[in-house]
Amino acid sequence: MENKVNHTEVIYGLYNDEEDLLRAVKSAKQDHLEIYDVYSPFPVHGLDPILGLEESRLHQAGFIYGALGTLTAFLGMTWIFTKDWPIIFGGKPYWSVPAFIPITFELTVLFAAIGMTVTFYIVNGLGPGVVNNHLDDRITDDKFCIAFDKSQVSSEKAQSFFKSTGASEVNSKTI
Amino acid sequence: MNQYTLTASHRNVLFGAMGLGIVCLILTWIGDDAYHTRFWTNFLHNSVFFTMISAMAVFFIAVCITAYAGWHTNFKRVWEAYSMFLFVGLGLLLIVALGVYMHWHHLYHWSDEAGVQNDPILKGKASFLNKNWYLFGTVIFVGTWAFFASKLRGLSLEEDRVGTTSFTQHKSMRFWAAILLPIIGFTSAAMIWQWVMSIDAHWYSTLFAWYSTASAFVSMIALTILMIIFLKSNGYYTEVNENHIHDLGKFLFAISVFWTYLWFSQFMLIWYANIGEETIYFRERYDNYPSLFFGNLVINFLVPFFILMRNDTKRKFGSVSFVAIIVLLGHWVDYFLMIKPGALINRNHAMGHGHDAAPAVGEAAHGAEHGAVAHTAEHASDFVAGFSMPGLLEIGTFVGFLGLFLFVALTVLSKAALVPKNDPYLEESMHHHVI
Numbered sequence: 006m007e008n009k010v011n012h013t014e015v016i017y018g019l020y021n022d023e024e025d026l027l028r029a030v031k032s033a034k035q036d037h038l039e040i041y042d043v044y045s046p047f048p049v050h051g052l053d054p055i056l057g058l059e060e061s062r063l064h065q066a067g068f069i070y071g072a073l074g075t076l077t078a079f080l081g082m083t084w085i086f087t088k089d090w091p092i093i094f095g096g097k098p099y100w101s102v103p104a105f106i107p108i109t110f111e112l113t114v115l116f117a118a119i120g121m122t123v124t125f126y127i128v129n130g131l132g133p134g135v136v137n138n139h140l141d142d143r144i145t146d147d148k149f150c151i152a153f154d155k156s157q158v159s160s161e162k163a164q165s166f167f168k169s170t171g172a173s174e175v176n177s178k179t180i
Numbered sequence: 181m182n183q184y185t186l187t188a189s190h191r192n193v194l195f196g197a198m199g200l201g202i203v204c205l206i207l208t209w210i211g212d213d214a215y216h217t218r219f220w221t222n223f224l225h226n227s228v229f230f231t232m233i234s235a236m237a238v239f240f241i242a243v244c245i246t247a248y249a250g251w252h253t254n255f256k257r258v259w260e261a262y263s264m265f266l267f268v269g270l271g272l273l274l275i276v277a278l279g280v281y282m283h284w285h286h287l288y289h290w291s292d293e294a295g296v297q298n299d300p301i302l303k304g305k306a307s308f309l310n311k312n313w314y315l316f317g318t319v320i321f322v323g324t325w326a327f328f329a330s331k332l333r334g335l336s337l338e339e340d341r342v343g344t345t346s347f348t349q350h351k352s353m354r355f356w357a358a359i360l361l362p363i364i365g366f367t368s369a370a371m372i373w374q375w376v377m378s379i380d381a382h383w384y385s386t387l388f389a390w391y392s393t394a395s396a397f398v399s400m401i402a403l404t405i406l407m408i409i410f411l412k413s414n415g416y417y418t419e420v421n422e423n424h425i426h427d428l429g430k431f432l433f434a435i436s437v438f439w440t441y442l443w444f445s446q447f448m449l450i451w452y453a454n455i456g457e458e459t460i461y462f463r464e465r466y467d468n469y470p471s472l473f474f475g476n477l478v479i480n481f482l483v484p485f486f487i488l489m490r491n492d493t494k495r496k497f498g499s500v501s502f503v504a505i506i507v508l509l510g511h512w513v514d515y516f517l518m519i520k521p522g523a524l525i526n527r528n529h530a531m532g533h534g535h536d537a538a539p540a541v542g543e544a545a546h547g548a549e550h551g552a553v554a555h556t557a558e559h560a561s562d563f564v565a566g567f568s569m570p571g572l573l574e575i576g577t578f579v580g581f582l583g584l585f586l587f588v589a590l591t592v593l594s595k596a597a598l599v600p601k602n603d604p605y606l607e608e609s610m611h612h613h614v615i
Binding site: 050051060064068095096097103104106107 | 444447448451452454489491613
């Protein structure tokens with residue numbers, strides 16, 4: 006991911022409001038301007054379908070991690086309590102399925118939660134000590150941003166687009 | 181089309197279903213034992229099931245109002261219509277309660293005064309498990325729910341007619357809803373203990389009311405999904421779309437998981453503690469009803485869990501209505517499993533000792549005749565028609581009660597506009613969008 010974003014010259018406009026952003030993205034789509042990326046401090050409702058983003062596959066990964074947790078817990082306890090170290094608890098059989106259920110549930114949740122978090126961090130290039138190049142620090146606070154790749158969309162075209170859609174500020178940057 | 185009309189063909193179908201139900205009840209009565217246990221268990225089972233569904237409808241209306249929820253507003257008339265069934269349910273359960281009072285049936289071991297005197301456990305519970313409490317609870321508590329249901333519906337209809345932007349009616353609804361919540365929370369538990377749990381009178385579980393209420397809640401959501409899809413397929417409710425169904429699907433999923441959690445919590449604690457007087461409930465079902473016992477978990481947990489886990493299956497009418505039908509039948513079977521085994525034991529007990537249970541002079545003698553035969557059945561785990569497994573008569577009775585429930589609901593729906601007017605949350609509901 007890091008390598009891919011190197012040395013791209015972008016021109017970007019900042020908007021003050023997510024409604025302005027949504028309108029601007031819509032009109033960019035209508036004008037067939039290829040959007041490099043859109044940045045926002047929080048998820049904007051309805052933005053994904055307009056941008057035509059694919060649905061995240063994170064939850065499918067989550068299901069696999071969860072199932073892995075289920076198997077680990079259940080098979081692990083089965084092995085421990087029947088083969089490795091059989092102990093009788095309260096006169097119950099060695100292989101006491103009802104007693105395994107709560108732990109199986111816990112490990113399912115734990116594996117799914119940790120697996121999804123780690124996957125999310127890796128896919129998005131996040132993590133402790135990682136330095137991210139923001140186009141503008143304010144997009145993590147109160148500004149909404151649309152960026153165009155200058156090799157795809159000419160500066161003049163981008164300028165007039167930002168002006169017509171009410172961007173509060175237009176800048177260029179090499180990232 | 182904002183005004184529903186019950187067409188003649190639909191009405192005929194519902195009358196047909198009700199007719200089938202009556203025929204099945206009569207056939208059950210004719211081929212029954214001296215106490216008519218199969219008839220009375222079927223009657224109690226379906227009355228409680230559908231009354232609890234309508235109680236959950238008024239409960240959920242109150243929850244939504246109190247929680248400032250707006251997603252459901254454009255189809256809230258469906259729940260209002262369901263809640264009006266409480267008046268019918270009150271009548272049905274009154275028959276059961278009078279049956280306890282007049283000894284028409286022997287569903288409850290504790291209703292047999294002579295037997296209770298020799299039974300220290302039942303004697304200890306007699307201040308709650310007695311015919312006066314049963315009748316009082318049924319009439320007063322269900323009557324209270326019905327009163328609140330009609331109050332909330334009345335305000336909702338008044339809002340349609342005279343509602344303004346000061347939202348007087350909505351504020352008033354919030355007042356009544358907030359009062360209803362604690363009342364229905366405690367009284368529904370008390371009534372579930374009386375109606376259902378006290379069939380196994382020696383046994384008790386503090387979780388039981390939660391568990392059976394969750395069961396009714398899932399059924400209510402399933403019936404709501406089916407009703408909305410039915411109305412949409414007839415050209416009504418164009419405003420209600422897959423986003424509303426998606427949220428109902430989430431409830432169907434979530435409360436199914438919640439039900440499983442409660443089912444398992446009840447089971448595991450009793451299994452772990454291994455105290456004879458507690459395990460007896462599960463021992464009976466585990467040994468003599470294994471297919472229903474485990475099938476219950478498969479259809480009420482695994483099916484909704486794995487099918488509704490995905491986003492798109494909650495939005496597609498086909499998959500969500502498929503699960504709704506499965507789960508509705510599944511929770512009906514769940515109530516079957518709560519009621520039938522205990523009632524069968526009570527019957528065999530009473531028939532085996534036909535003299536000490538005196539439902540009526542004529543019937544007691546009649547019961548004693550069959551005593552010897554029934555006594556052997558008490559100790560055998562043989563298949564008993566209508567108890568070991570829902571038979572055709574049980575299914576027919578269910579269809580009959582479902583027909584009655586839907587007839588009442590659709591008749592109430594046809595009395596008012598489908599989409600309410602002047603509700604403060606109406607706009608929010610119209611623009612409801614979840615992904």
